[in-house]
Amino acid sequence: MGRQVHTQEINEYPEDVKEEYLRLSEWVRKTRDTYGQRVVIRIVDPQSLGGFWKVLRQRIRRYPTFLIEGGERIVGWDGDPDGVVARALARQSSAVPHEAPASYGDSQAPSQFRSP
Numbered sequence: 001m002g003r004q005v006h007t008q009e010i011n012e013y014p015e016d017v018k019e020e021y022l023r024l025s026e027w028v029r030k031t032r033d034t035y036g037q038r039v040v041i042r043i044v045d046p047q048s049l050g051g052f053w054k055v056l057r058q059r060i061r062r063y064p065t066f067l068i069e070g071g072e073r074i075v076g077w078d079g080d081p082d083g084v085v086a087r088a089l090a091r092q093s094s095a096v097p098h099e100a101p102a103s104y105g106d107s108q109a110p111s112q113f114r115s116p
Helices: 002-011 015-038 049-058 081-095
Strands: 065-068 072-075
Touching (some): 065 081
């Protein structure tokens, strides 16, 4: 029932808006399939109160606009959002130090882990 109502609502929009919605939906699905939980996607409606605030604060003038953690911004589809996401994840994984798992004996354990 919910999907049918949603489909009916989408069909009431002009063709160009429907095409953009479908393109964005497909990109979100593909990105989630590719990167899983490593990527957080938040879609904000610019006509909502929170969305309007983001539009003003980020000075967004064209849609879709992709805001990437670290300050990078992609406006429209020509900016290669897939490439930017891949580069951002590469930067993020190289910035996180990879540590070997620690094994503590009683004498080497940090004080909060030592048994009395």
